[in-house]
Amino acid sequence: MELLWQEVSLNARQIRERLYPRATKAQHGTVQRLLSRLEEKGFVFRDSSQAVLSFSALVSREEYAGGQLEALAAKLTGGSLAPLITHLVEGRRISGEEVKRLRKVLDEHAENGGQS
Amino acid sequence: MIDLLFQIGLSNAIIALLLAMIALVVEKTARWPMIAHLLWLLVFIKLLTPAFMPIPLDFLPAYFHNPAPVMMDAQLGQYAISGLPELAAQEPASSVWASIAAALRIALPWLAGLWLLGSLFVLMRSLWHVYRFHKALRAVSKSAPPALIAIAEGIGERFGLKTLPEIIVTSASISPMVWWVGRRVRIALPAALVDELDQEKIRWILAHELAHVRRLDHVVRWVEWLACVCFWWNPLVWWARHHLRANEELCCDALVLESLRPAPQTYAESLLTAIECLACPVIRPPAVASEINSGGILERRLKMIVSKTPKLKISYWMLGIVLLSALIILPISFATRGDANAAPAAVAVNPIGDASLSINALLDTDEQTEEAEESNRELIERRLAEAVESGEMTSEEADRRLAFCESIDYRISQPIDIEAIKAELELAVEKGEITREAADRKLECCIKLKNQDCVPPSIEEIRACLEEAVRNGEITREEAEKRIQFCESIQGQACAEIDLEAVRAEVQAAVESGDLTQQEAEQALKELQQRIENSRFPAADCGAECRRSCAECDVDCEHGCAGS
Numbered sequence: 001m002e003l004l005w006q007e008v009s010l011n012a013r014q015i016r017e018r019l020y021p022r023a024t025k026a027q028h029g030t031v032q033r034l035l036s037r038l039e040e041k042g043f044v045f046r047d048s049s050q051a052v053l054s055f056s057a058l059v060s061r062e063e064y065a066g067g068q069l070e071a072l073a074a075k076l077t078g079g080s081l082a083p084l085i086t087h088l089v090e091g092r093r094i095s096g097e098e099v100k101r102l103r104k105v106l107d108e109h110a111e112n113g114g115q116s
Numbered sequence: 117m118i119d120l121l122f123q124i125g126l127s128n129a130i131i132a133l134l135l136a137m138i139a140l141v142v143e144k145t146a147r148w149p150m151i152a153h154l155l156w157l158l159v160f161i162k163l164l165t166p167a168f169m170p171i172p173l174d175f176l177p178a179y180f181h182n183p184a185p186v187m188m189d190a191q192l193g194q195y196a197i198s199g200l201p202e203l204a205a206q207e208p209a210s211s212v213w214a215s216i217a218a219a220l221r222i223a224l225p226w227l228a229g230l231w232l233l234g235s236l237f238v239l240m241r242s243l244w245h246v247y248r249f250h251k252a253l254r255a256v257s258k259s260a261p262p263a264l265i266a267i268a269e270g271i272g273e274r275f276g277l278k279t280l281p282e283i284i285v286t287s288a289s290i291s292p293m294v295w296w297v298g299r300r301v302r303i304a305l306p307a308a309l310v311d312e313l314d315q316e317k318i319r320w321i322l323a324h325e326l327a328h329v330r331r332l333d334h335v336v337r338w339v340e341w342l343a344c345v346c347f348w349w350n351p352l353v354w355w356a357r358h359h360l361r362a363n364e365e366l367c368c369d370a371l372v373l374e375s376l377r378p379a380p381q382t383y384a385e386s387l388l389t390a391i392e393c394l395a396c397p398v399i400r401p402p403a404v405a406s407e408i409n410s411g412g413i414l415e416r417r418l419k420m421i422v423s424k425t426p427k428l429k430i431s432y433w434m435l436g437i438v439l440l441s442a443l444i445i446l447p448i449s450f451a452t453r454g455d456a457n458a459a460p461a462a463v464a465v466n467p468i469g470d471a472s473l474s475i476n477a478l479l480d481t482d483e484q485t486e487e488a489e490e491s492n493r494e495l496i497e498r499r500l501a502e503a504v505e506s507g508e509m510t511s512e513e514a515d516r517r518l519a520f521c522e523s524i525d526y527r528i529s530q531p532i533d534i535e536a537i538k539a540e541l542e543l544a545v546e547k548g549e550i551t552r553e554a555a556d557r558k559l560e561c562c563i564k565l566k567n568q569d570c571v572p573p574s575i576e577e578i579r580a581c582l583e584e585a586v587r588n589g590e591i592t593r594e595e596a597e598k599r600i601q602f603c604e605s606i607q608g609q610a611c612a613e614i615d616l617e618a619v620r621a622e623v624q625a626a627v628e629s630g631d632l633t634q635q636e637a638e639q640a641l642k643e644l645q646q647r648i649e650n651s652r653f654p655a656a657d658c659g660a661e662c663r664r665s666c667a668e669c670d671v672d673c674e675h676g677c678a679g680s
Binding site for chain 1: 245249253292295297321324325333341384390419
């Protein structure tokens with residue numbers, strides 16, 4: 001990811017050369033696997049418009065780090081041990097239905113309060 | 117050591133469970149979230165505090181810690197007669213308990229190891245997560261805008277916070293949170309919230325976070341963490357954690373409402389808007405699936421905030437009661453009957469051992485006889501004193517045991533008095549300590565012993581007797597082994613070559629050098645012989661062994677070997 005943030009887009013060979021200066025066949029496979037994993041996660045975009053496949057970063061450095069933080073936060077509030085206090089969203093995203101229900105609770109009481 | 121740890125851990129867990137039940141009941145009433153929170157916190161504290169006031173409980177059998185010594189068969193003569201009162205008092209427990217306890221005793225070190233490993237694993241894993249999160253947080257966040265900090269300062273003053281936590285804003289889409297790792301407490305807000313919410317609403321979000329800091333909830337997190345590391349195997353901690361946090365939130369909301377007096381609707385609206393903002397779908401790859409609702413606690417909170425019922429009117433006497441009960445409950449633990457009796461039981465078995473020590477001493481030179489006896493008594497006294505000091509028995513108990521040991525010692529040196537024994541047995545039967553048949557059997561055996569008529573049981577017979585006792589669950593295998601070894605050792609001693617010639621020679625030398633008069637010398641020799649005869653353990657089969665040694669040493673078989 002670091003490489004892709006530094007340069008706009010690279011092809012597989014360039015990536016391999018920079019990651020593993022003494023390139024061998026084995027490392028080529030490693031790089032391919034790494035790239036496909038990153039692509040699956042949505043961090044990397046594979047551009048097949050040219051003859052040579054090139055890769056570019058889909059997320060900025062900050063976004064990526066933020067994603068890491070969120071993942072960690074989710075892990076920590078999901079029951080893992082940590083000195084973390086969150087009170088609104090306990091690590092899992094709250095569903096739309098839940099929000100609607102909460103809105104209803106408030107509205108009902110607002111009405112009652114208005115009447116009395 | 118392991119026993120003690122397990123006992124503390126187990127009894128702490130039991131008491132903590134009871135506390136949790138009470139906390140749950142209080143929580144369900146929904147009237148006093150503060151008391152409920154305190155009770156849940158107490159659960160965790162109880163799990164962690166070492167107990168130093170044991171309450172003896174009889175429900176765990178003594179087998180757990182000390183196999184009850186069984187009353188040996190009447191054939192063992194005098195010792196069965198005198199009744200070793202403590203041994204008689206302990207009924208042989210059922211074999212089911214005994215086998216469970218035995219299995220547990222074997223498994224205990226393994227369980228302890230597993231416990232420790234589990235704790236280490238949980239510790240490492242959680243610390244690793246904490247470290248990563250801390251780093252990640254610092255990487256993507258920056259200090260909050262001055263306006264926000266000003267608001268926070270104002271609220272902090274109202275709450276009476278000495279140091280204001282560091283307010284940071286992070287680009288990540290996380291829930292507003294309090295994070296305390298390292299020196300400073302941090303309150304992290306997501307940038308999305310800061311951008312979208314107006315100042316009024318942000319203020320109440322901040323207020324809630326600061327309320328957490330005011331109530332020292334960030335410290336409670338670490339207590340909770342420690343309890344979970346130590347008691348990871350106990351589902352209670354994970355369950356209690358959930359409830360603790362739920363009540364915490366309610367208390368914080370209540371604190372905000374009471375201290376800052378916002379309009380309840382406004383406060384609730386701030387929370388809900390924040391939730392709606394955070395619930396927006398984001399373009400980033402989702403970290404976790406989002407099916408489940410984040411907990412009925414949000415609903416409870418909102419309802420509590422807007423409800424008209426008066427809340428948080430905590431009476432101080434109620435708080436006082438809870439704290440007082442905490443003071444009482446925290447130090448106690450349960451102890452099994454076995455612990456209370458462990459030392460005495462060991463000492464009760466010892467009279468035989470100590471008696472054999474006496475005999476050993478007798479078989480040495482007679483000059484040292486008196487001192488040896490003294491030192492034996494000293495030894496017993498010392499052990500008893502230690503036991504009294506460590507609180508394992510009372511001093512009355514110790515005195516009783518000392519008197520008992522002395523009586524044993526006395527009996528060894530006295531000839532068998534059938535009348536006295538008969539009287540004792542009658543008394544025991546009347547008191548119901550032994551049955552008529554058992555008493556008759558014992559009396560018969562004593563008479564035979566006195567008349568040197570009965571053949572003392574051989575080692576094989578004793579072994580068979582013990583085997584049966586083990587089968588019936590009266591004693592454990594370990595105890596049986598111990599007794600066999602003891603009998604074998606006695607046999608060895610009893611048939612140790614008593615070099616009467618050497619003793620005679622020594623005594624003669626003493627007479628010649630003027631240390632003893634001739635009369636004293638003869639008296640001493642006679643006494644020694646008498647003692648040896650009377651102290652002959654019926655458990656030993658001198659039989660063939662003694663005959664052989666009698667032939668080897670050219671001494672008359674005056675040793676009183678029965679069965680020759």
